[in-house]
Amino acid sequence: MSTRTKAFVNFYAAIGTLQTYAALDDNAKALAAKQDIAVRFKVKDGPDGVLVFKGGAVKALPYSEGTKTNIVLNCSSNEKFNDLVDGKGAAVIPSKGFFKLGFMLNKQSAFNVLTAEMAALMRKKEFADDKEMRLSTLLAFNAMIAALVQIGNVDDIGRMSAARIAAGDIGIEITGECACTIRVTKQDGDTKLEYIAEKSPSPRAQMIFDSIGTAKGVIDGKLDAMYCISTGKIAMLGFIPMLDNLNKILNLVPKYLA
Amino acid sequence: MKINKYDNSRKLMERAIKVIPSGVYGHLGPAEGCMIPVAAFPNFAARAEGTYFWDVDGNKYIDYMCAYGPNVLGYNDPDVDAAAREQLSKMNCVTLPGEAMIDFAELLTNLTKKDWTFFCKNGGDVTLYSSMIARYYTGKKKMIFVNGYYHGVAPWSQKADHPGTLYDDCKNSLYVEFNDLEGLKKIIAENKDDIAGLISTPYMHGNFQDNITPAEGYWPAVRKLCTENGIVLIIDDIRCGFRLDLSGSDHYYGFEADLICFCKALANGYNVSALCGKEFLRGAAGSIMYTGSYWMSAEPFAAGIACIKKLVANDACAHFKRIGTMLCDGLVKMAKKKGVNLKASGEPAMFYLTLKDDDSEYLHQQWVAECVKRGLWLTNHHNHFINLAMNEDTVKETLEIAAEAMDAMIANNPQVYKKK
CATH class of the missing domain: 3.30.1050.10 (SCP2 sterol-binding domain)
Structure with a gap:
């Protein structure tokens, strides 16, 4: 398994599925609506993408020149980004948006709550209905x-x-x-x-x-x-x-x- | 025309799926066999005779797949079956081989104008063995494959992304396009003194594509390049062997292979494959320990001798070409009258069909499914085969079913055929 591929999968498939979650589930949509932010994940030699929360919708897009972002999170390697997504707490260095880092650091932020709920839901074997x-x-x-x-x-x-x-x-x-x-x-x-x-x-x-x-x-x-x-x-x-x-x-x- | 039902097939499939991976795996199964949609196809056969088989629901089919090649004389050929039975009454799988092995080797060696014959069971056995001989004889490691190829299921002949195949299994594989002499020269120059062999079918009869016959001068030029560069030229004649030319398809296209692999048409369904080779490779062939539990069983040799003799006696390849041409011309003409662009490609004895009115093959898959539902067994992804039991009446019967099936396909696609 290549760590670089894993980083792309983590951004576009693991984090990116928030897009579907917010689109399909009313509670997720309401939670997503609490955040209005565009976060750029800039991984060295890896994905360079933007996660956008706007009006209850979520999008994971490739970064392109001119895209407006509120936070830029730099990751020095794919391995560190993968650790971050896996909850191993790897350090990211913000180069923009120091005062909005609660998006990542606050465990009760919409991003963190949605991510945790979605992961739990996808891992579930027994369902309520x-x-x-x-x-x-x-x-x-x-x-x-x-x-x-x-x-x-x-x-x-x-x-x-x-x-x-x-x-x-x-x-x-x-x-x-x-x-x-x-x-x-x-x-x-x-x-x-x-x-x-x-x-x-x-x-x-x-x-x-x-x-x-x-x-x-x-x-x-x-x-x-x-x-x-x-x-x-x-x-x-x-x-x-x-x-x-x-x-x-x-x-x-x-x-x-x- | 009656539309087939498959209740018994489905019941058997339910049983099979519990104890056999995929129910029916490989090319005879619904997935690899491209049975699209699966509802249009049966799963199990009950009996076969001549050029027909019957499924377990009693539906009868004109079979243009011929068991994917082995049915070359007609199912249950009385002469071949009698020879096999007679041999069985004496011996089959014994501690020593019988005389039939020598008889069959002499027959094939003479017929194919080679110097020796080595027997195995399946096509993949002999293609793998041919690559081992080429590598052992030359002391080189790389093999050239022609894109669109199929030389069996073993990892050496797969691509690195094939499940169960390792990247390392394919690191000595080189790839060229069929009929691309410049590409071949380039690859030889780039891998000078490192290429053991080139393996190719005599013409490009790959699946899911119009089949391509060799360009004028292609094979003699390939032969010359191989000779000049010490590359063993291997012809995979598993599908074409004894359908184009009873001396082998290298003879048909006017060149000489160093090694030539046979299987499907060798024994009319009895399981044997053969590698025929030139004198200079005899020592290498004999030095490699390569064997199998059933490779010297006598019954398939007896069947093979009877089969080959009958093919020779009936000038079979001329018959295959004549019937194949008659059928392809008839199908294309019938389709054209209905405003459908049907293309037949490859050699008539092993024709490949594609409906050209879309680039997705939906229409072609629908037509083939309608044919099968009416008792005409075609496939949508693979070349077909002619056998000696087919005749003008078979072609006539085929055209009637194919026409009705095409009407059904057209009626189901008014948006495509409204103007025609």
């Missing part, structure tokens, strides 16, 4: 796809698989629940995967889970994906080599999201 199970699964599903995209863009083996995916949209869907897109683009011999939290208008290949239960079973490792394909619980259609290679990246996700 179907609604909670559904929310947990959708969060884990989102984290899995977001991680897959980062692994395909950063990890050496993941990039090998990504390079063999033809350009176009791959639609991933849980029937009746959610749909997202992995957009594959090619430029100057490089392949880029992009996660879009919306259904593709024209997917070149599709992977469709027949129910939230199937998605949960696969995410938890209780259902074998090949069994699901064999029994029609997962439908694969369209240009299959795109999915074959995507599945090879998917195999790497548990290493990074464990």
Whole structure:
């Protein structure tokens, strides 16, 4: 496992799933609404992204020149950033926004409470009701796809698989629940995967889970994906080599999201 | 036309899935076999005869996959089965091999114009062995693969991201495109004196792509480059062997391989594979300890001898080409009349079909599924095969089913075909 890839997964999949959490859960949305802030995580040789809390919505975006930020948190290495996300308390050096550091340091800040609640929800094995199970699964599903995209863009083996995916949209869907897109683009011999939290208008290949239960079973490792394909619980259609290679990246996700 | 139902297949799949990973793993299974959608395909066969098989629900299929190649004469060929039974009545798997092994080796060595033959069981056994011989003989480590290749499931022939394969398994693999002589020259120059072998199918019959036959002069030029640079030229004739040319596909395309791998069409379904090689590699082949529990069983040798003799007696490759051409021409013409752009590529004996009206293959997958539901077994991702039991009537029957299936596909996609 590469620490650099892990850092990208941590920012865009682990922290980035706050976006889905705030979008799907009213309590999370209300909590997120308490914060109006843009925090830049600048990791040396790693992700350089901005986490934005605005009007109850959360977004994890790549930093680009001119993006307004309230806090800039510098991390001297991917390893230290990973420790920070894993709650091992690694030091970050703020270069901007010293007076707003409560965002990170205050355990009761919206960021810290949301992160802790979301992590607990995603780790949960027993649920109070179907609604909670559904929310947990959708969060884990989102984290899995977001991680897959980062692994395909950063990890050496993941990039090998990504390079063999033809350009176009791959639609991933849980029937009746959610749909997202992995957009594959090619430029100057490089392949880029992009996660879009919306259904593709024209997917070149599709992977469709027949129910939230199937998605949960696969995410938890209780259902074998090949069994699901064999029994029609997962439908694969369209240009299959795109999915074959995507599945090879998917195999790497548990290493990074464990 | 009757639309198939698969109740018994599904019941068997429920049993299988409990005790066998994926229920049916590998290329005969729903996942690797690209059975899209799975609801359109059966899972288990009950019996087979000639060019047909019947599933466990009694549905009958014209089978253009031919068990993915081994069915070269027709299922349950009486001559091959009789030879196998006769051999079984004497001996099969014994402490010493029988004379049939020599008889079969003599037959193949003469037919393929090589100097020796080595027997194994599966295609992957002989492709792996060929790479070991090339490395041992040359003392070099790198192997050139042609992109889009498939030479079996062992790690040496996989890419580093394949589950169960290590990065180190592939660090001596080099990759070129088929028909790309300049690319090949470049790779040889960059790895001078470090390349043991080049392994390739005689034409590019990779999955999920239009199949590509060799450009004029390609193979003689590859042969020359290999000879000049001390590279062992290995032809993986597992799929094509004895379907294009009974002397091997190197002979068909006008060059000579150093090693050539056979399997599928060798014995009409009895399990044997063979590596035929040139004299200068005999010593290397004999020096490598390479064996298996069933590799010298006599029954498949007897079946193989009967199979090859029948292929020769019936000028089988000419038949495959004639029937394959008739079928491909008929399918493309039928599709064109309906406003559908169907392309047949590769060699007619092993034709590959793609419907070109979208770049996602949804339409092609739908048409193939409609064919299977009506008793015509095609695949949406792999080349097909012709066998000796197919004839003009088979083609006629095929075209009728394919046309009705295409009408169903068109009716399900009015947004695509409204103008046509």
